[in-house]
Amino acid sequence: MPGTIKEVAERAGVSITTVSRVINGNPKVRQDTRERVYEVIKELGYVPSAIARGLTLGRTHTIGLILPEIADGFFSQVIRGADEAAVRQNFHLLVSTFHSHRSDEELSFRLLGEGRVDGLILMDPTLGDDFLMEFHRSSFPIVVLCKKIKYTNCKYVVIDDLQGAYQAVVHLIKHGYKRIATIRGPLDNYDAFQRLAGYKSALKDYNIKLNPEYIVDGNFQWEGGESAMHILLDLVQPPDAVFAANDPMAIGAMEAVKKRGLSIPKDMAIIGFDDIELARLVTPPLTTVHLPMYELGAMAVESITGMLKGKSTRRKNILKTGLVIRKSCGC
Amino acid sequence: MPGTIKEVAERAGVSITTVSRVINGNPKVRQDTRERVYEVIKELGYVPSAIARGLTLGRTHTIGLILPEIADGFFSQVIRGADEAAVRQNFHLLVSTFHSHRSDEELSFRLLGEGRVDGLILMDPTLGDDFLMEFHRSSFPIVVLCKKIKYTNCKYVVIDDLQGAYQAVVHLIKHGYKRIATIRGPLDNYDAFQRLAGYKSALKDYNIKLNPEYIVDGNFQWEGGESAMHILLDLVQPPDAVFAANDPMAIGAMEAVKKRGLSIPKDMAIIGFDDIELARLVTPPLTTVHLPMYELGAMAVESITGMLKGKSTRRKNILKTGLVIRKSCGC
DNA sequence: TTGTAAGCGTTATCAT
DNA sequence: ATGATAACGCTTACAA
Secondary structure (H helix, E strand, O other): OOOOHHHHHHHHOOOHHHHHHHHOOOOOOOHHHHHHHHHHHHHHOOOOOHHHHHHHHOOOOEEEEEEOOOOOOOHHHHHHHHHHHHHHOOOEEEEEEOOOOOOHHHHHHHHHHOOOOOEEEEOOOOOOHHHHHHHHHOOOOEEEEOOOOOOOOOEEEEEOHHHHHHHHHHHHHHHOOOOEEEEEOOOOOHHHHHHHHHHHHHHHHOOOOOOHHHEEEOOOOHHHHHHHHHHHHOOOOOOOEEEEOOHHHHHHHHHHHHHOOOOOOOOOEEEEEEOOHHHHOOOOOOEEEEOOHHHHHHHHHHHHHHHHOOOOOOOEEEEOOEEEOOOOOOO | OOOOHHHHHHHHOOOHHHHHHHHOOOOOOOHHHHHHHHHHHHHHOOOOOHHHHHHHHOOOOEEEEEEOOOOOOOHHHHHHHHHHHHHHOOOEEEEEEOOOOOOHHHHHHHHHHOOOOOEEEEOOOOOOHHHHHHHHHOOOOEEEEOOOOOOOOOEEEEEOHHHHHHHHHHHHHHHOOOOEEEEEOOOOOHHHHHHHHHHHHHHHHOOOOOOHHHEEEOOOOHHHHHHHHHHHHOOOOOOOEEEEOOHHHHHHHHHHHHHOOOOOOOOOEEEEEEOOHHHHOOOOOOEEEEOOHHHHHHHHHHHHHHHHOOOOOOOEEEEOOEEEOOOOOOO
16 A cells, blocks of 8 residues: 555645645645645655545446456457546446346446446346336436337447448449348347348338348358358349348358359358458458447447536437448459 | 445444444344344345445455456456456456556556555566566565566466477377477567477477477468468478467468368368467367466456465466367367 | 545444 | 444545
8 A cells, every 4th residue: 555645644744635635636735835745645656545535425437347248259349448438538447247147136236336336338138128227217327238228218329230231232232233132130139120121221222122032031140141042042043242131141151152163252242240350361351341349338438427427428329330341242 | 326334224223333243244133133134224225335345444355457458369268267256256357458558657556556456467468577576565466467477476377388389299299190390489489489398398208309390480470370381391301290389370371281282181280379269260170279368367366366365375377278179180 | 725624334443 | 232433545615
């Protein structure tokens, strides 16, 4: 421990109030007093205790970040974005996973009740609305990630999947592809639904008739993409381009195309969704829709700190995706 | 805020001391009193303030984890390991990156001086011994990861690279390969050095003469592995197996082999080191040495909590690697 | 400009 | 078995 405010005060021959003033940049301190205090502070290597401050101010300058998983290409980017935003604002990040806690209740205990954090970022698709409601009632700053909140007015940040899919399909259209198919995700998945909607919307805007045969089911897995692509290739008139609702399916689809001795993108252009690590490593490198996970984490933190500072932040934030153009689309 | 101890006390008609006793499981409380207090606690949804506790006890039950990077396949595993170990011990994890801070000094300020954490896990290859010395003098629980500490007696956890390399090469030997080469890493890299030592040691133990031509330089990059392999293949008597000092080089080497129209593992067996994500995705899947990053994080946390509990933990912990057997070795 | 003292929510010491 | 009170290190009225 690098000393306390009391020691500094004694050594500088002033009261602790004065030291506190100096620390907090209060202008009502005579210049020479201030200097003397600073000197002692440096001499002692004194650093104010965040805990004591936390107790008096009721603020810890810490934000909790709860994720379903940490060692994951996406979630780890969220953490990184949150970390950097936190550092920028001089906040700390308490990171933990959801699954490791026995229950929602315990989690709320550990972070909020205990007063460890000034706000909470929650990223968990399984989060119940009732659970959030409880939190929100406590008027505790809380931001939910990647989940539309209907019944409570919790703040949340989501990614605009529809726009991403739209952009991808438009890219294919502008490439000149005429027969654009899609491999969609599971029907009950909200994201999958949005991506399909984006696909449809793009076709519609460019007056391309929707061919029901060109919408084939996938399961968000590699294998699903592969078999879906086989179905498409077996069509009397196969598509010349495919938008897969996620990268694993896109890569599976690429496998199928290659197995038939066809070439990508000459015989079949492919665009994926997610921008996983592997996307740039496959041959040809996969053009795909990048999910702004880094920004998601950063924006969540900013949203929290904004609330803390009393700014009236938006309840809903939508993050735009970005098309990462590689080779599989024909570029 | 879910109330304070005082409110609980009033409502239960006891003193705050008694409430405190109940909370902390002190047996010197009459059963019915205890029950009454518990009831009020539940009623109020009371949770003790970690901050206030921290102030009195001088313990925050929080461990700081500092890494060079977060969104990285290895570091994120360290975080996960640390998180799970922390949860097991009812500790919290304050995660941050090193690079984002302006200086060592600032980092020490932010985490230790402020008294936010009870201990610190540092993972940064660029850490200076003098810096660590400073920390250690303060007798603050601190564990350094993946770095041998010479001059100070800071605790540290390292991964046994030598043993990993040894194991890999022995595996090749037992496969029956006679001409085993290695693509080593940069000479100034400690890990690269250890891996080379493991290679040599294995050959020696199995009475295989070291062929200097079979040790070729790499740079830990994909390209380095590829060109190194070309050199090996151009030898009058090329090797029949190669141990690459990391996965990227191993994968680059695989490319070179494939480009020559040779097959893996029939014409050339390959083993890598690291077990990066991509290793299991290449064709054939790469046999490689797995780095126990998860365990590293977990052990670091356990080391810290051990120190905190006054246990005499080892100053030095060596983690064993594990051989991940896939297809590239001929298995 | 500076200082005194109360208060933040706990735990711990000492009485009772 | 229970309670009053000091202490932890800080901020902040309020006084001087």
